[in-house]
Amino acid sequence: MSGIQGWSDLPEGLLHSIVALLGSFFDLLAFAATCPSWRAAFSSYPCKSTLLPPLLLQPDVPVCSPRPRPFSNSLAPERSCYVTDLANQDTYTCCQIPLFAAFGDRKAPLSPLDNFYFGGASYGHIILSDNHQSCLVVDVFTGVTVSPPQLPVPADVYNHLYYAALTAPIASPNSHLLVNAAGHNFFWPVGSHSCLKRSPRNGTIKQIVVLKGQVLGMDEDRRLFTVDLVPRIRMQKIAVDWGGDMTSKWHLSQKWLVVCGDMVLLVGCQGCFPSTGDTLDAFRLDLSSQPAKWVKVEKLENWAIFISTDERSQPLCCMNPERWGGRSNCIYFYFHDSKDCITFELGKPLEEDTSNPSVFIFICCGTMMQPMWVVPSMFCNS
Template structure:
């Protein structure tokens, strides 16, 4: 009869009963980092998808300067690195930072030379930072473990500046592709393969990409919706969508976000490109049961909250029942540069400032450097 020798020998069923009682991603990361047997138990936990819905994503803040004496609980193997502050809304009293690769857009003239000095930001997807480099390949780095890999060279000219990169599924998925866009061209690399596949649209430039229920949706610069299927072969088609009575026309929301929120694919935005004091956010749900498809007005997000990053190429994330950790349902969370902190809009209600911050202006766009970004560690997708 075997006996327990210590904490690492606790049975999986007992460890599995502990996991849902941990109230933040930081606690869960610490649990998985305790020892190899606990990490294996977490990997085999059958309801990680539920954890993804119940906890707020972590906020990476590369623009927050850190004090050197602080501990570094997470670091990766790529050097030199840039210290990145991490905020967990469910555990704000705990200090944390990670080390992300230093590449030229950080613009620190006194920093050590890096082999990534010719690289620039492509996106954050499924817990991975994606960089483009000068030789037209991609470097994919796990934000918290530092595990990385490079792709084959893309079939583009040397001076081509690529737009956007994202994974179509977690790396553990058998059908995980890295998708790169450049104007109306899509490039697909099946993880582990030796070459890229290329597909093109007849017109339009892809600006938004979102994975929803195993399918990839995109939106071009003319607010046209696109759907992509990868199996059994890559196929791209445009979807005719009726803007509906509430939306008036497809330009009702300039520069909106595509958001996968539970069983809804949403179009979220306000009437100005840069949200600020007095602006009101609206949301519309895609109804694919009608012919043609329609955007239907959503009055409330019910028990959901949405998290939108500063860089448009980072996919929005969602959380259910945010009141569990002190958040607010029916809200949209952004990063507010002036305070180095987050701020939230309530859907369909004008954003109001306060005595300390009477005027609020939310920056957004695309840059070569990494912007504050909401992210979920990759281990929760495995």
């Protein structure tokens, strides 16, 4: 290759082929830190967030020797949380989360966040809120915190935050924070000085996914919406055909929206909670027809899905999990009893085994912070 003077001159295409072969987040960090041209190639790689399994953040696992962050702008006391990397389980990792009320630790020091609770997790950030008008968006691994302006909710109205999520990585030019609170949808264009309120006329959003820049939302009744952010906030209902049998709309007691590549999937189980003997099903949203259709998916092909035990944490996915010892066509959950993950193969009931004779995955939406799957913000695609 004529004209190449050294390692920093390697073409972007070749560097991208190297990125695709790296086997851990630490390898990817080392690659990005090599030189400016390698970091630029890493930043432009289109599918960083699905190269490796997400990290499992476990606030319920004791941390013996917390490691300090390299930098943080948090003024509140912090709590160490154990982090498991399925691709490199021999490596010890931890992160520091601002200490807030949802940890329920009575021995913890007083914190300015004692009135804050967990509201959601997306793009490597957790979203906290008090019961009034304030929110915080905290990077899980750097601790860098941004504070949106107060929600335009009357001070005498009890503001219970049901769900919160980012519509894009926080550094993206069109990133918004979506908050479902006090019966309304609120949108904060990240970095702006005001929040926009939208009435629940078209439904209050309980989950969002993003497909090729288009935000899709779902409410409690499984109704779907497109959410346009520019030039103005607009929600529009998507007409969906459930195959002529409306009971199929409700046969999934638990349900999650997740994007795998170019597919929007609805994943769920018929039981109240994923348990031994239960089967998980998946349906792909076909937007090519009018109305749109949910089409049952028999196999996830080369994808694996990771679902947190708090329903406000966005499900994540990974391509070609066999690279790190995982399994395609499977859904991974965290199991509190074993402090480990449980794997459901799509379409097949979970069978008992000697290590976990009886599995019950409790899915909640409470105030306590639950173990969750996260992708560090710098690996999230913009």
